[in-house]
Amino acid sequence: TSARLVYENSSRVKDIDIDMLGMKENSLDGIDLCCIPMTVEALEKLISEDNNVVVGDQQHGQFLKTESNFKGKLGEWKCTWKCGKQSVVFIGCGSQEAFDEYAATLVARNIAARLQEEKETVTVGILCGDWWPHSSSFVGILTESILKQSHVDCRFKREKQPSKLNCISFIFDQEKQRELDSRVVKKSKAIAEGSILCRELVSAPANIVTPAMLARIATSVADESDGSIETNILEKSECEALGMGAYLSVSKASALPPKFIHMIYKSKSNKYNQESVRKVAVIGKGVTFDSGGYNIKSGPFSLIELMKFDMGGAASVLGCAKAVSLLKPKDVEVHFVVAACENMISGTGLHPGDIVQASNGTTIEVNNTDAEGRLTLADALVYAGDQGVTEIVDVATLTGACIVALGDDIGGLFTPSDRLAGAIEDASRSSGELIHRMPLHKNYMEQMKSNVADLKNAGKGAAGSITAALFLNEFVKDGIEWAHLDIAGPVWNAKKEEATGFGVSTLVEWILQAHDGQSK
16 A cells, blocks of 8 residues: 555556647647747737737737736746636746746746646646747657646545646647657656656655665566566665675664665667667665764754655656656666665664775764765665666765755756766756756865774765765776766755655656667
């Protein structure tokens, strides 16, 4: 029952139809919520040239000219007509020059917000005018974002809310319709499904999403992958045999056993073309609840009540695995790795000042038990590096320092590789997720040196997100390109008090980059 609570909602995306329609006289038949994205320039042209947008019997351009304070700014919307179940809403897109993938996600947020006001399930029509970018990527972004943001999580409520979305219809002129590709829709639905799985994992409480539950979800994803994903769950004794002392030290105080999750995606085409197969790994921090250990989180700003989201990196990785299993890209092998555990307090727990040994032999003085995520990632990085991969990306809600630096909307990217940084930045732009590359200033590594061990697990406070990334870099095998994404800020929407699903889209886009025809 608990697994169904977490897992089944994401699959409902499959039931929502996506249509691509040409502009005809009857194009709006059956459309309940007609959304008209409008840039500032397009609105000015509409008004100055006395043009009109006619839907039903109403001339909406004239209404905007004479009665509305709608200016087309990004974030604005204006309902110009409602009759029975049908309504017309203009959505502000800002300036045409600044309209990009991230702006498209904000437009989708407005459409989803308007959708939630409906009392019944509706068909949404998006009327794409002449200004609409000549790129199918924006249709993909809008589709994916509407599917994600219209999803309502009511798993733990007595009253269940049915989905308000039945179908999304994009309405273009015929030329633009021909440019669209069914693969764009397929990819958008797959990423949305993975992102909703991620959101539901992060939003669910720690008494539901345990290390064992993450392992069960990983197994469920593999079972539904048509054989493209195999899963290996390493138990505590197996991790001990591999020398994972850093990871296991974090789990010592918990009554729940750790679960080390390894999923492997292989395309069926790989066996015919081994030389061209790209082998990569994505690692997610999987601390299902973080009390801070003996360096306990305390005080009004400690956010201990939200520490269920400290497995946000793991959720992103499992959501990515779900999307990849649906898309089945060729010529790539992906290793999904999660070292899942809890960070609790008990007589068997890790003490501040303890020395632990990672699986590559590095000894670590634990001067802060609340800097536990990097201990789990250290052994995960060593393990992934032994799988024959050439690139590794780890994703983690790692530091509050990254929130201080970049706020709640932007993830921090740390990597010594300019090539990999560029690839991830491209993936981020395509996805509409915001990331910013941060420096890896090697001199700050002085903070991480210990008098009694090879390393400390925490620095002296300043540049905390950088020193955390430098610590992780110590566990990356030579010759492997590595990047770290700190998603502590964008993993959670504090205003809505819900998870965002951040990271899934960027990871999927990065994995698909080498697969011709799939990347947006």
